[in-house]
Amino acid sequence: MKFGFSTLGAPQYSLAQCNDLAVTCGLDFLEVRSLGGSLDMPAYFAENPVPAGSLPIHVLGSSLFLTMAGDADVEAFFGFMKLADQLGTPYVRVFGGGDFSEDLDPEKLRHAATVVRRIREKAAAEGWRAEPILEMHDAFSNSERCQRLNSLLDAPLSLLWDSHHTWRIGGESLADTWQAVSPLIRHIHYKDSRATAEGFDYVPPGEGEFPSQDLFSLLKSQGYAGGVSLEWERKWHPELAPLEAALPKFADVLRTAGFSPAS
Template sequence: MRLGFSTIACPNAGIDEVIALARSSGLEGIEIRFLHGTVDLASLPELAPSRLGETRRRFEDAGLKVVVIGSGVRMNALDPEVRDKQKEAARVNASIAAGLGAPYMRVFGGPLPPAQDREATLDAIALGLGEVAAITAEHGVESILETHDDFSTSASVLDLYRRGCDERLAVLWDTLHTHRHGEMARDTWAALGPRIRHVHVKDSYKADRSGFDFALTGEGSVPIASFFEVLKAAGYAGFVHFEWEKGWHPEIADADIAVPHFARVARELGA
């Protein structure tokens, strides 16, 4: 397996700073969520269609692979106008991913809005994420559903396929969220392994259904070693990325502390 990190760890950084952090930490993969303080990646000059090739070369010349564009696309609304806007966001982000040579675009199932009928919402999410997967496939990019929100368990993810979701939708295994919802790593892999394309790792002092916080890798309560053991046993050859949510939680440690710490611990665990 190969190691990398999400730019949510350094939300205000530009590309040169991201590259420098990855190289100094000995990491190979980049997942773009934030750049220059924004998640609106299409607004950035470096990610304009005319400059994507140049930006891709900057990463490649540094020996780095852009693996994922971390979109916030979700299809949990029933309003057709809202759904159309999400599909347009998928097109824009898939185009950026393709231009950077990233094989994946992250999507969410999202929380189930309490004011909406549960069954109708689940059916709409299954249909909508399938439509998004078809859109990104047109760009040569695979949509990957993060285990998160109301889709943090294997059963909740598999239910979308039972409802007819396009099989082109794959899975991003966020290990913290499956763990805090009671799943053992080996059980998650047994259920979702053939669909998993990418993995997130982060640690937490508190990690249960009521919520979580943030701890430097190996210093919290999450059984980080168990994820690496399962991935190694399965022969997983994809990327494992550190997702340090500095972009949403500015009070946590800076990336120049947390990212190299993750890299060091992950290597000690045999990654």
Template sequence: MGASTQLHHADPVKRSQHLDEARRFIDLAGQLNCPFVRVFPDQLPPDQSREQTLRLISDGLLELGNYAKNHDVTVLLESHGELTRSDLLTQLMTAADHPNVGLIWDVFNMWADSHEPPAEVYRKLKKYIRHTHIKDARIEGSKHHYVAIGQGDAPLREAITALKKGGYSGFYSFEWEKLWHPEIDEPERAIPQYPTAMKAYL
């Protein structure tokens, strides 16, 4: 389940609102026997120190993990926004080490922002990865244009090979962001292509 919870907020009112949203999703996930709830790290605000922001996110993950353990649910932080570097995510996940806390590896997001080799990213974050987001895009200057799997620049083969060799047994979840990028192909065309394209990697 995809909550839109953001854990970087220092403002007490905003922080409480976002944590409450995550708890509602955890409650619902427990009722539906859904194992995971996604939350975001999102931003590194310029008006607070990086260490403070990382601490806010890791503390939020621990708080939600403790809540989720009573619902047989795991809270997953997505590599997203301004937190897509493996060193920052490793620091976060180490501080929030909890059996009911894990990570969603969005392969393209991390690679497009940091250009870290996926095999190296996986080596650092393997312990925490419970779910993956798979998408592809062509890099065009400072922007990227989402395309069908295998038609873009994302190093998906390297990432999926690392996951397979590392014993990853979770889902490879196709992400097609038509709502936020209305110019891309229709989902009725993009989604049916995904299984066939993934067979080439698997």
């Protein structure tokens, strides 16, 4: 198992700053979503070469929502796929879109499947090695809904398991999610939260209600060998403490689970 963090936690940092922080914390990789205050990663990397000796970038995060993507959105996403291929990054994250409180619209599902086929056809034509990976998020915050989309495809989409969202929003136990879709899970997001009257608030790793030790015990027992990112969403929640304050808490959770961050 490899450990890293999403650059959402330090959205104004450069790649070099994020890399230095990850190395200092003994982490293995980066998940890149925001750098230098921008979400436009093709533009960022066009102006900022990757420093020599940088950690691998395991996932590149896009803003593509499959159920509502138009032609311009898909064309922009191709820039992320091309960049991922140049960086040697295996996965480009996509969202399904929508709200979990609403039923999935069959027409929007068919549209999402059409978008996936278009991406795959373009990747094959260009020889891009990266692949889109669907985050279990928003309307797709449980296994059944991800499987419903995959049933419309010739080959299923790989999954990025947002372990918090399937538990907190999707209402699935960690064991049930794993049993349902583990063959498709290529990457995992980890975060913690505490319920409030309005919903929930994110809190430092290990200080909330998320069953952190259950997650890492499950992954260890099942021999999971992919990546786990701390997703500290300071980009969207600027009230959160700096990423530097959350990373030691993440390390504490990992040590309690029997891992060292550099293992």
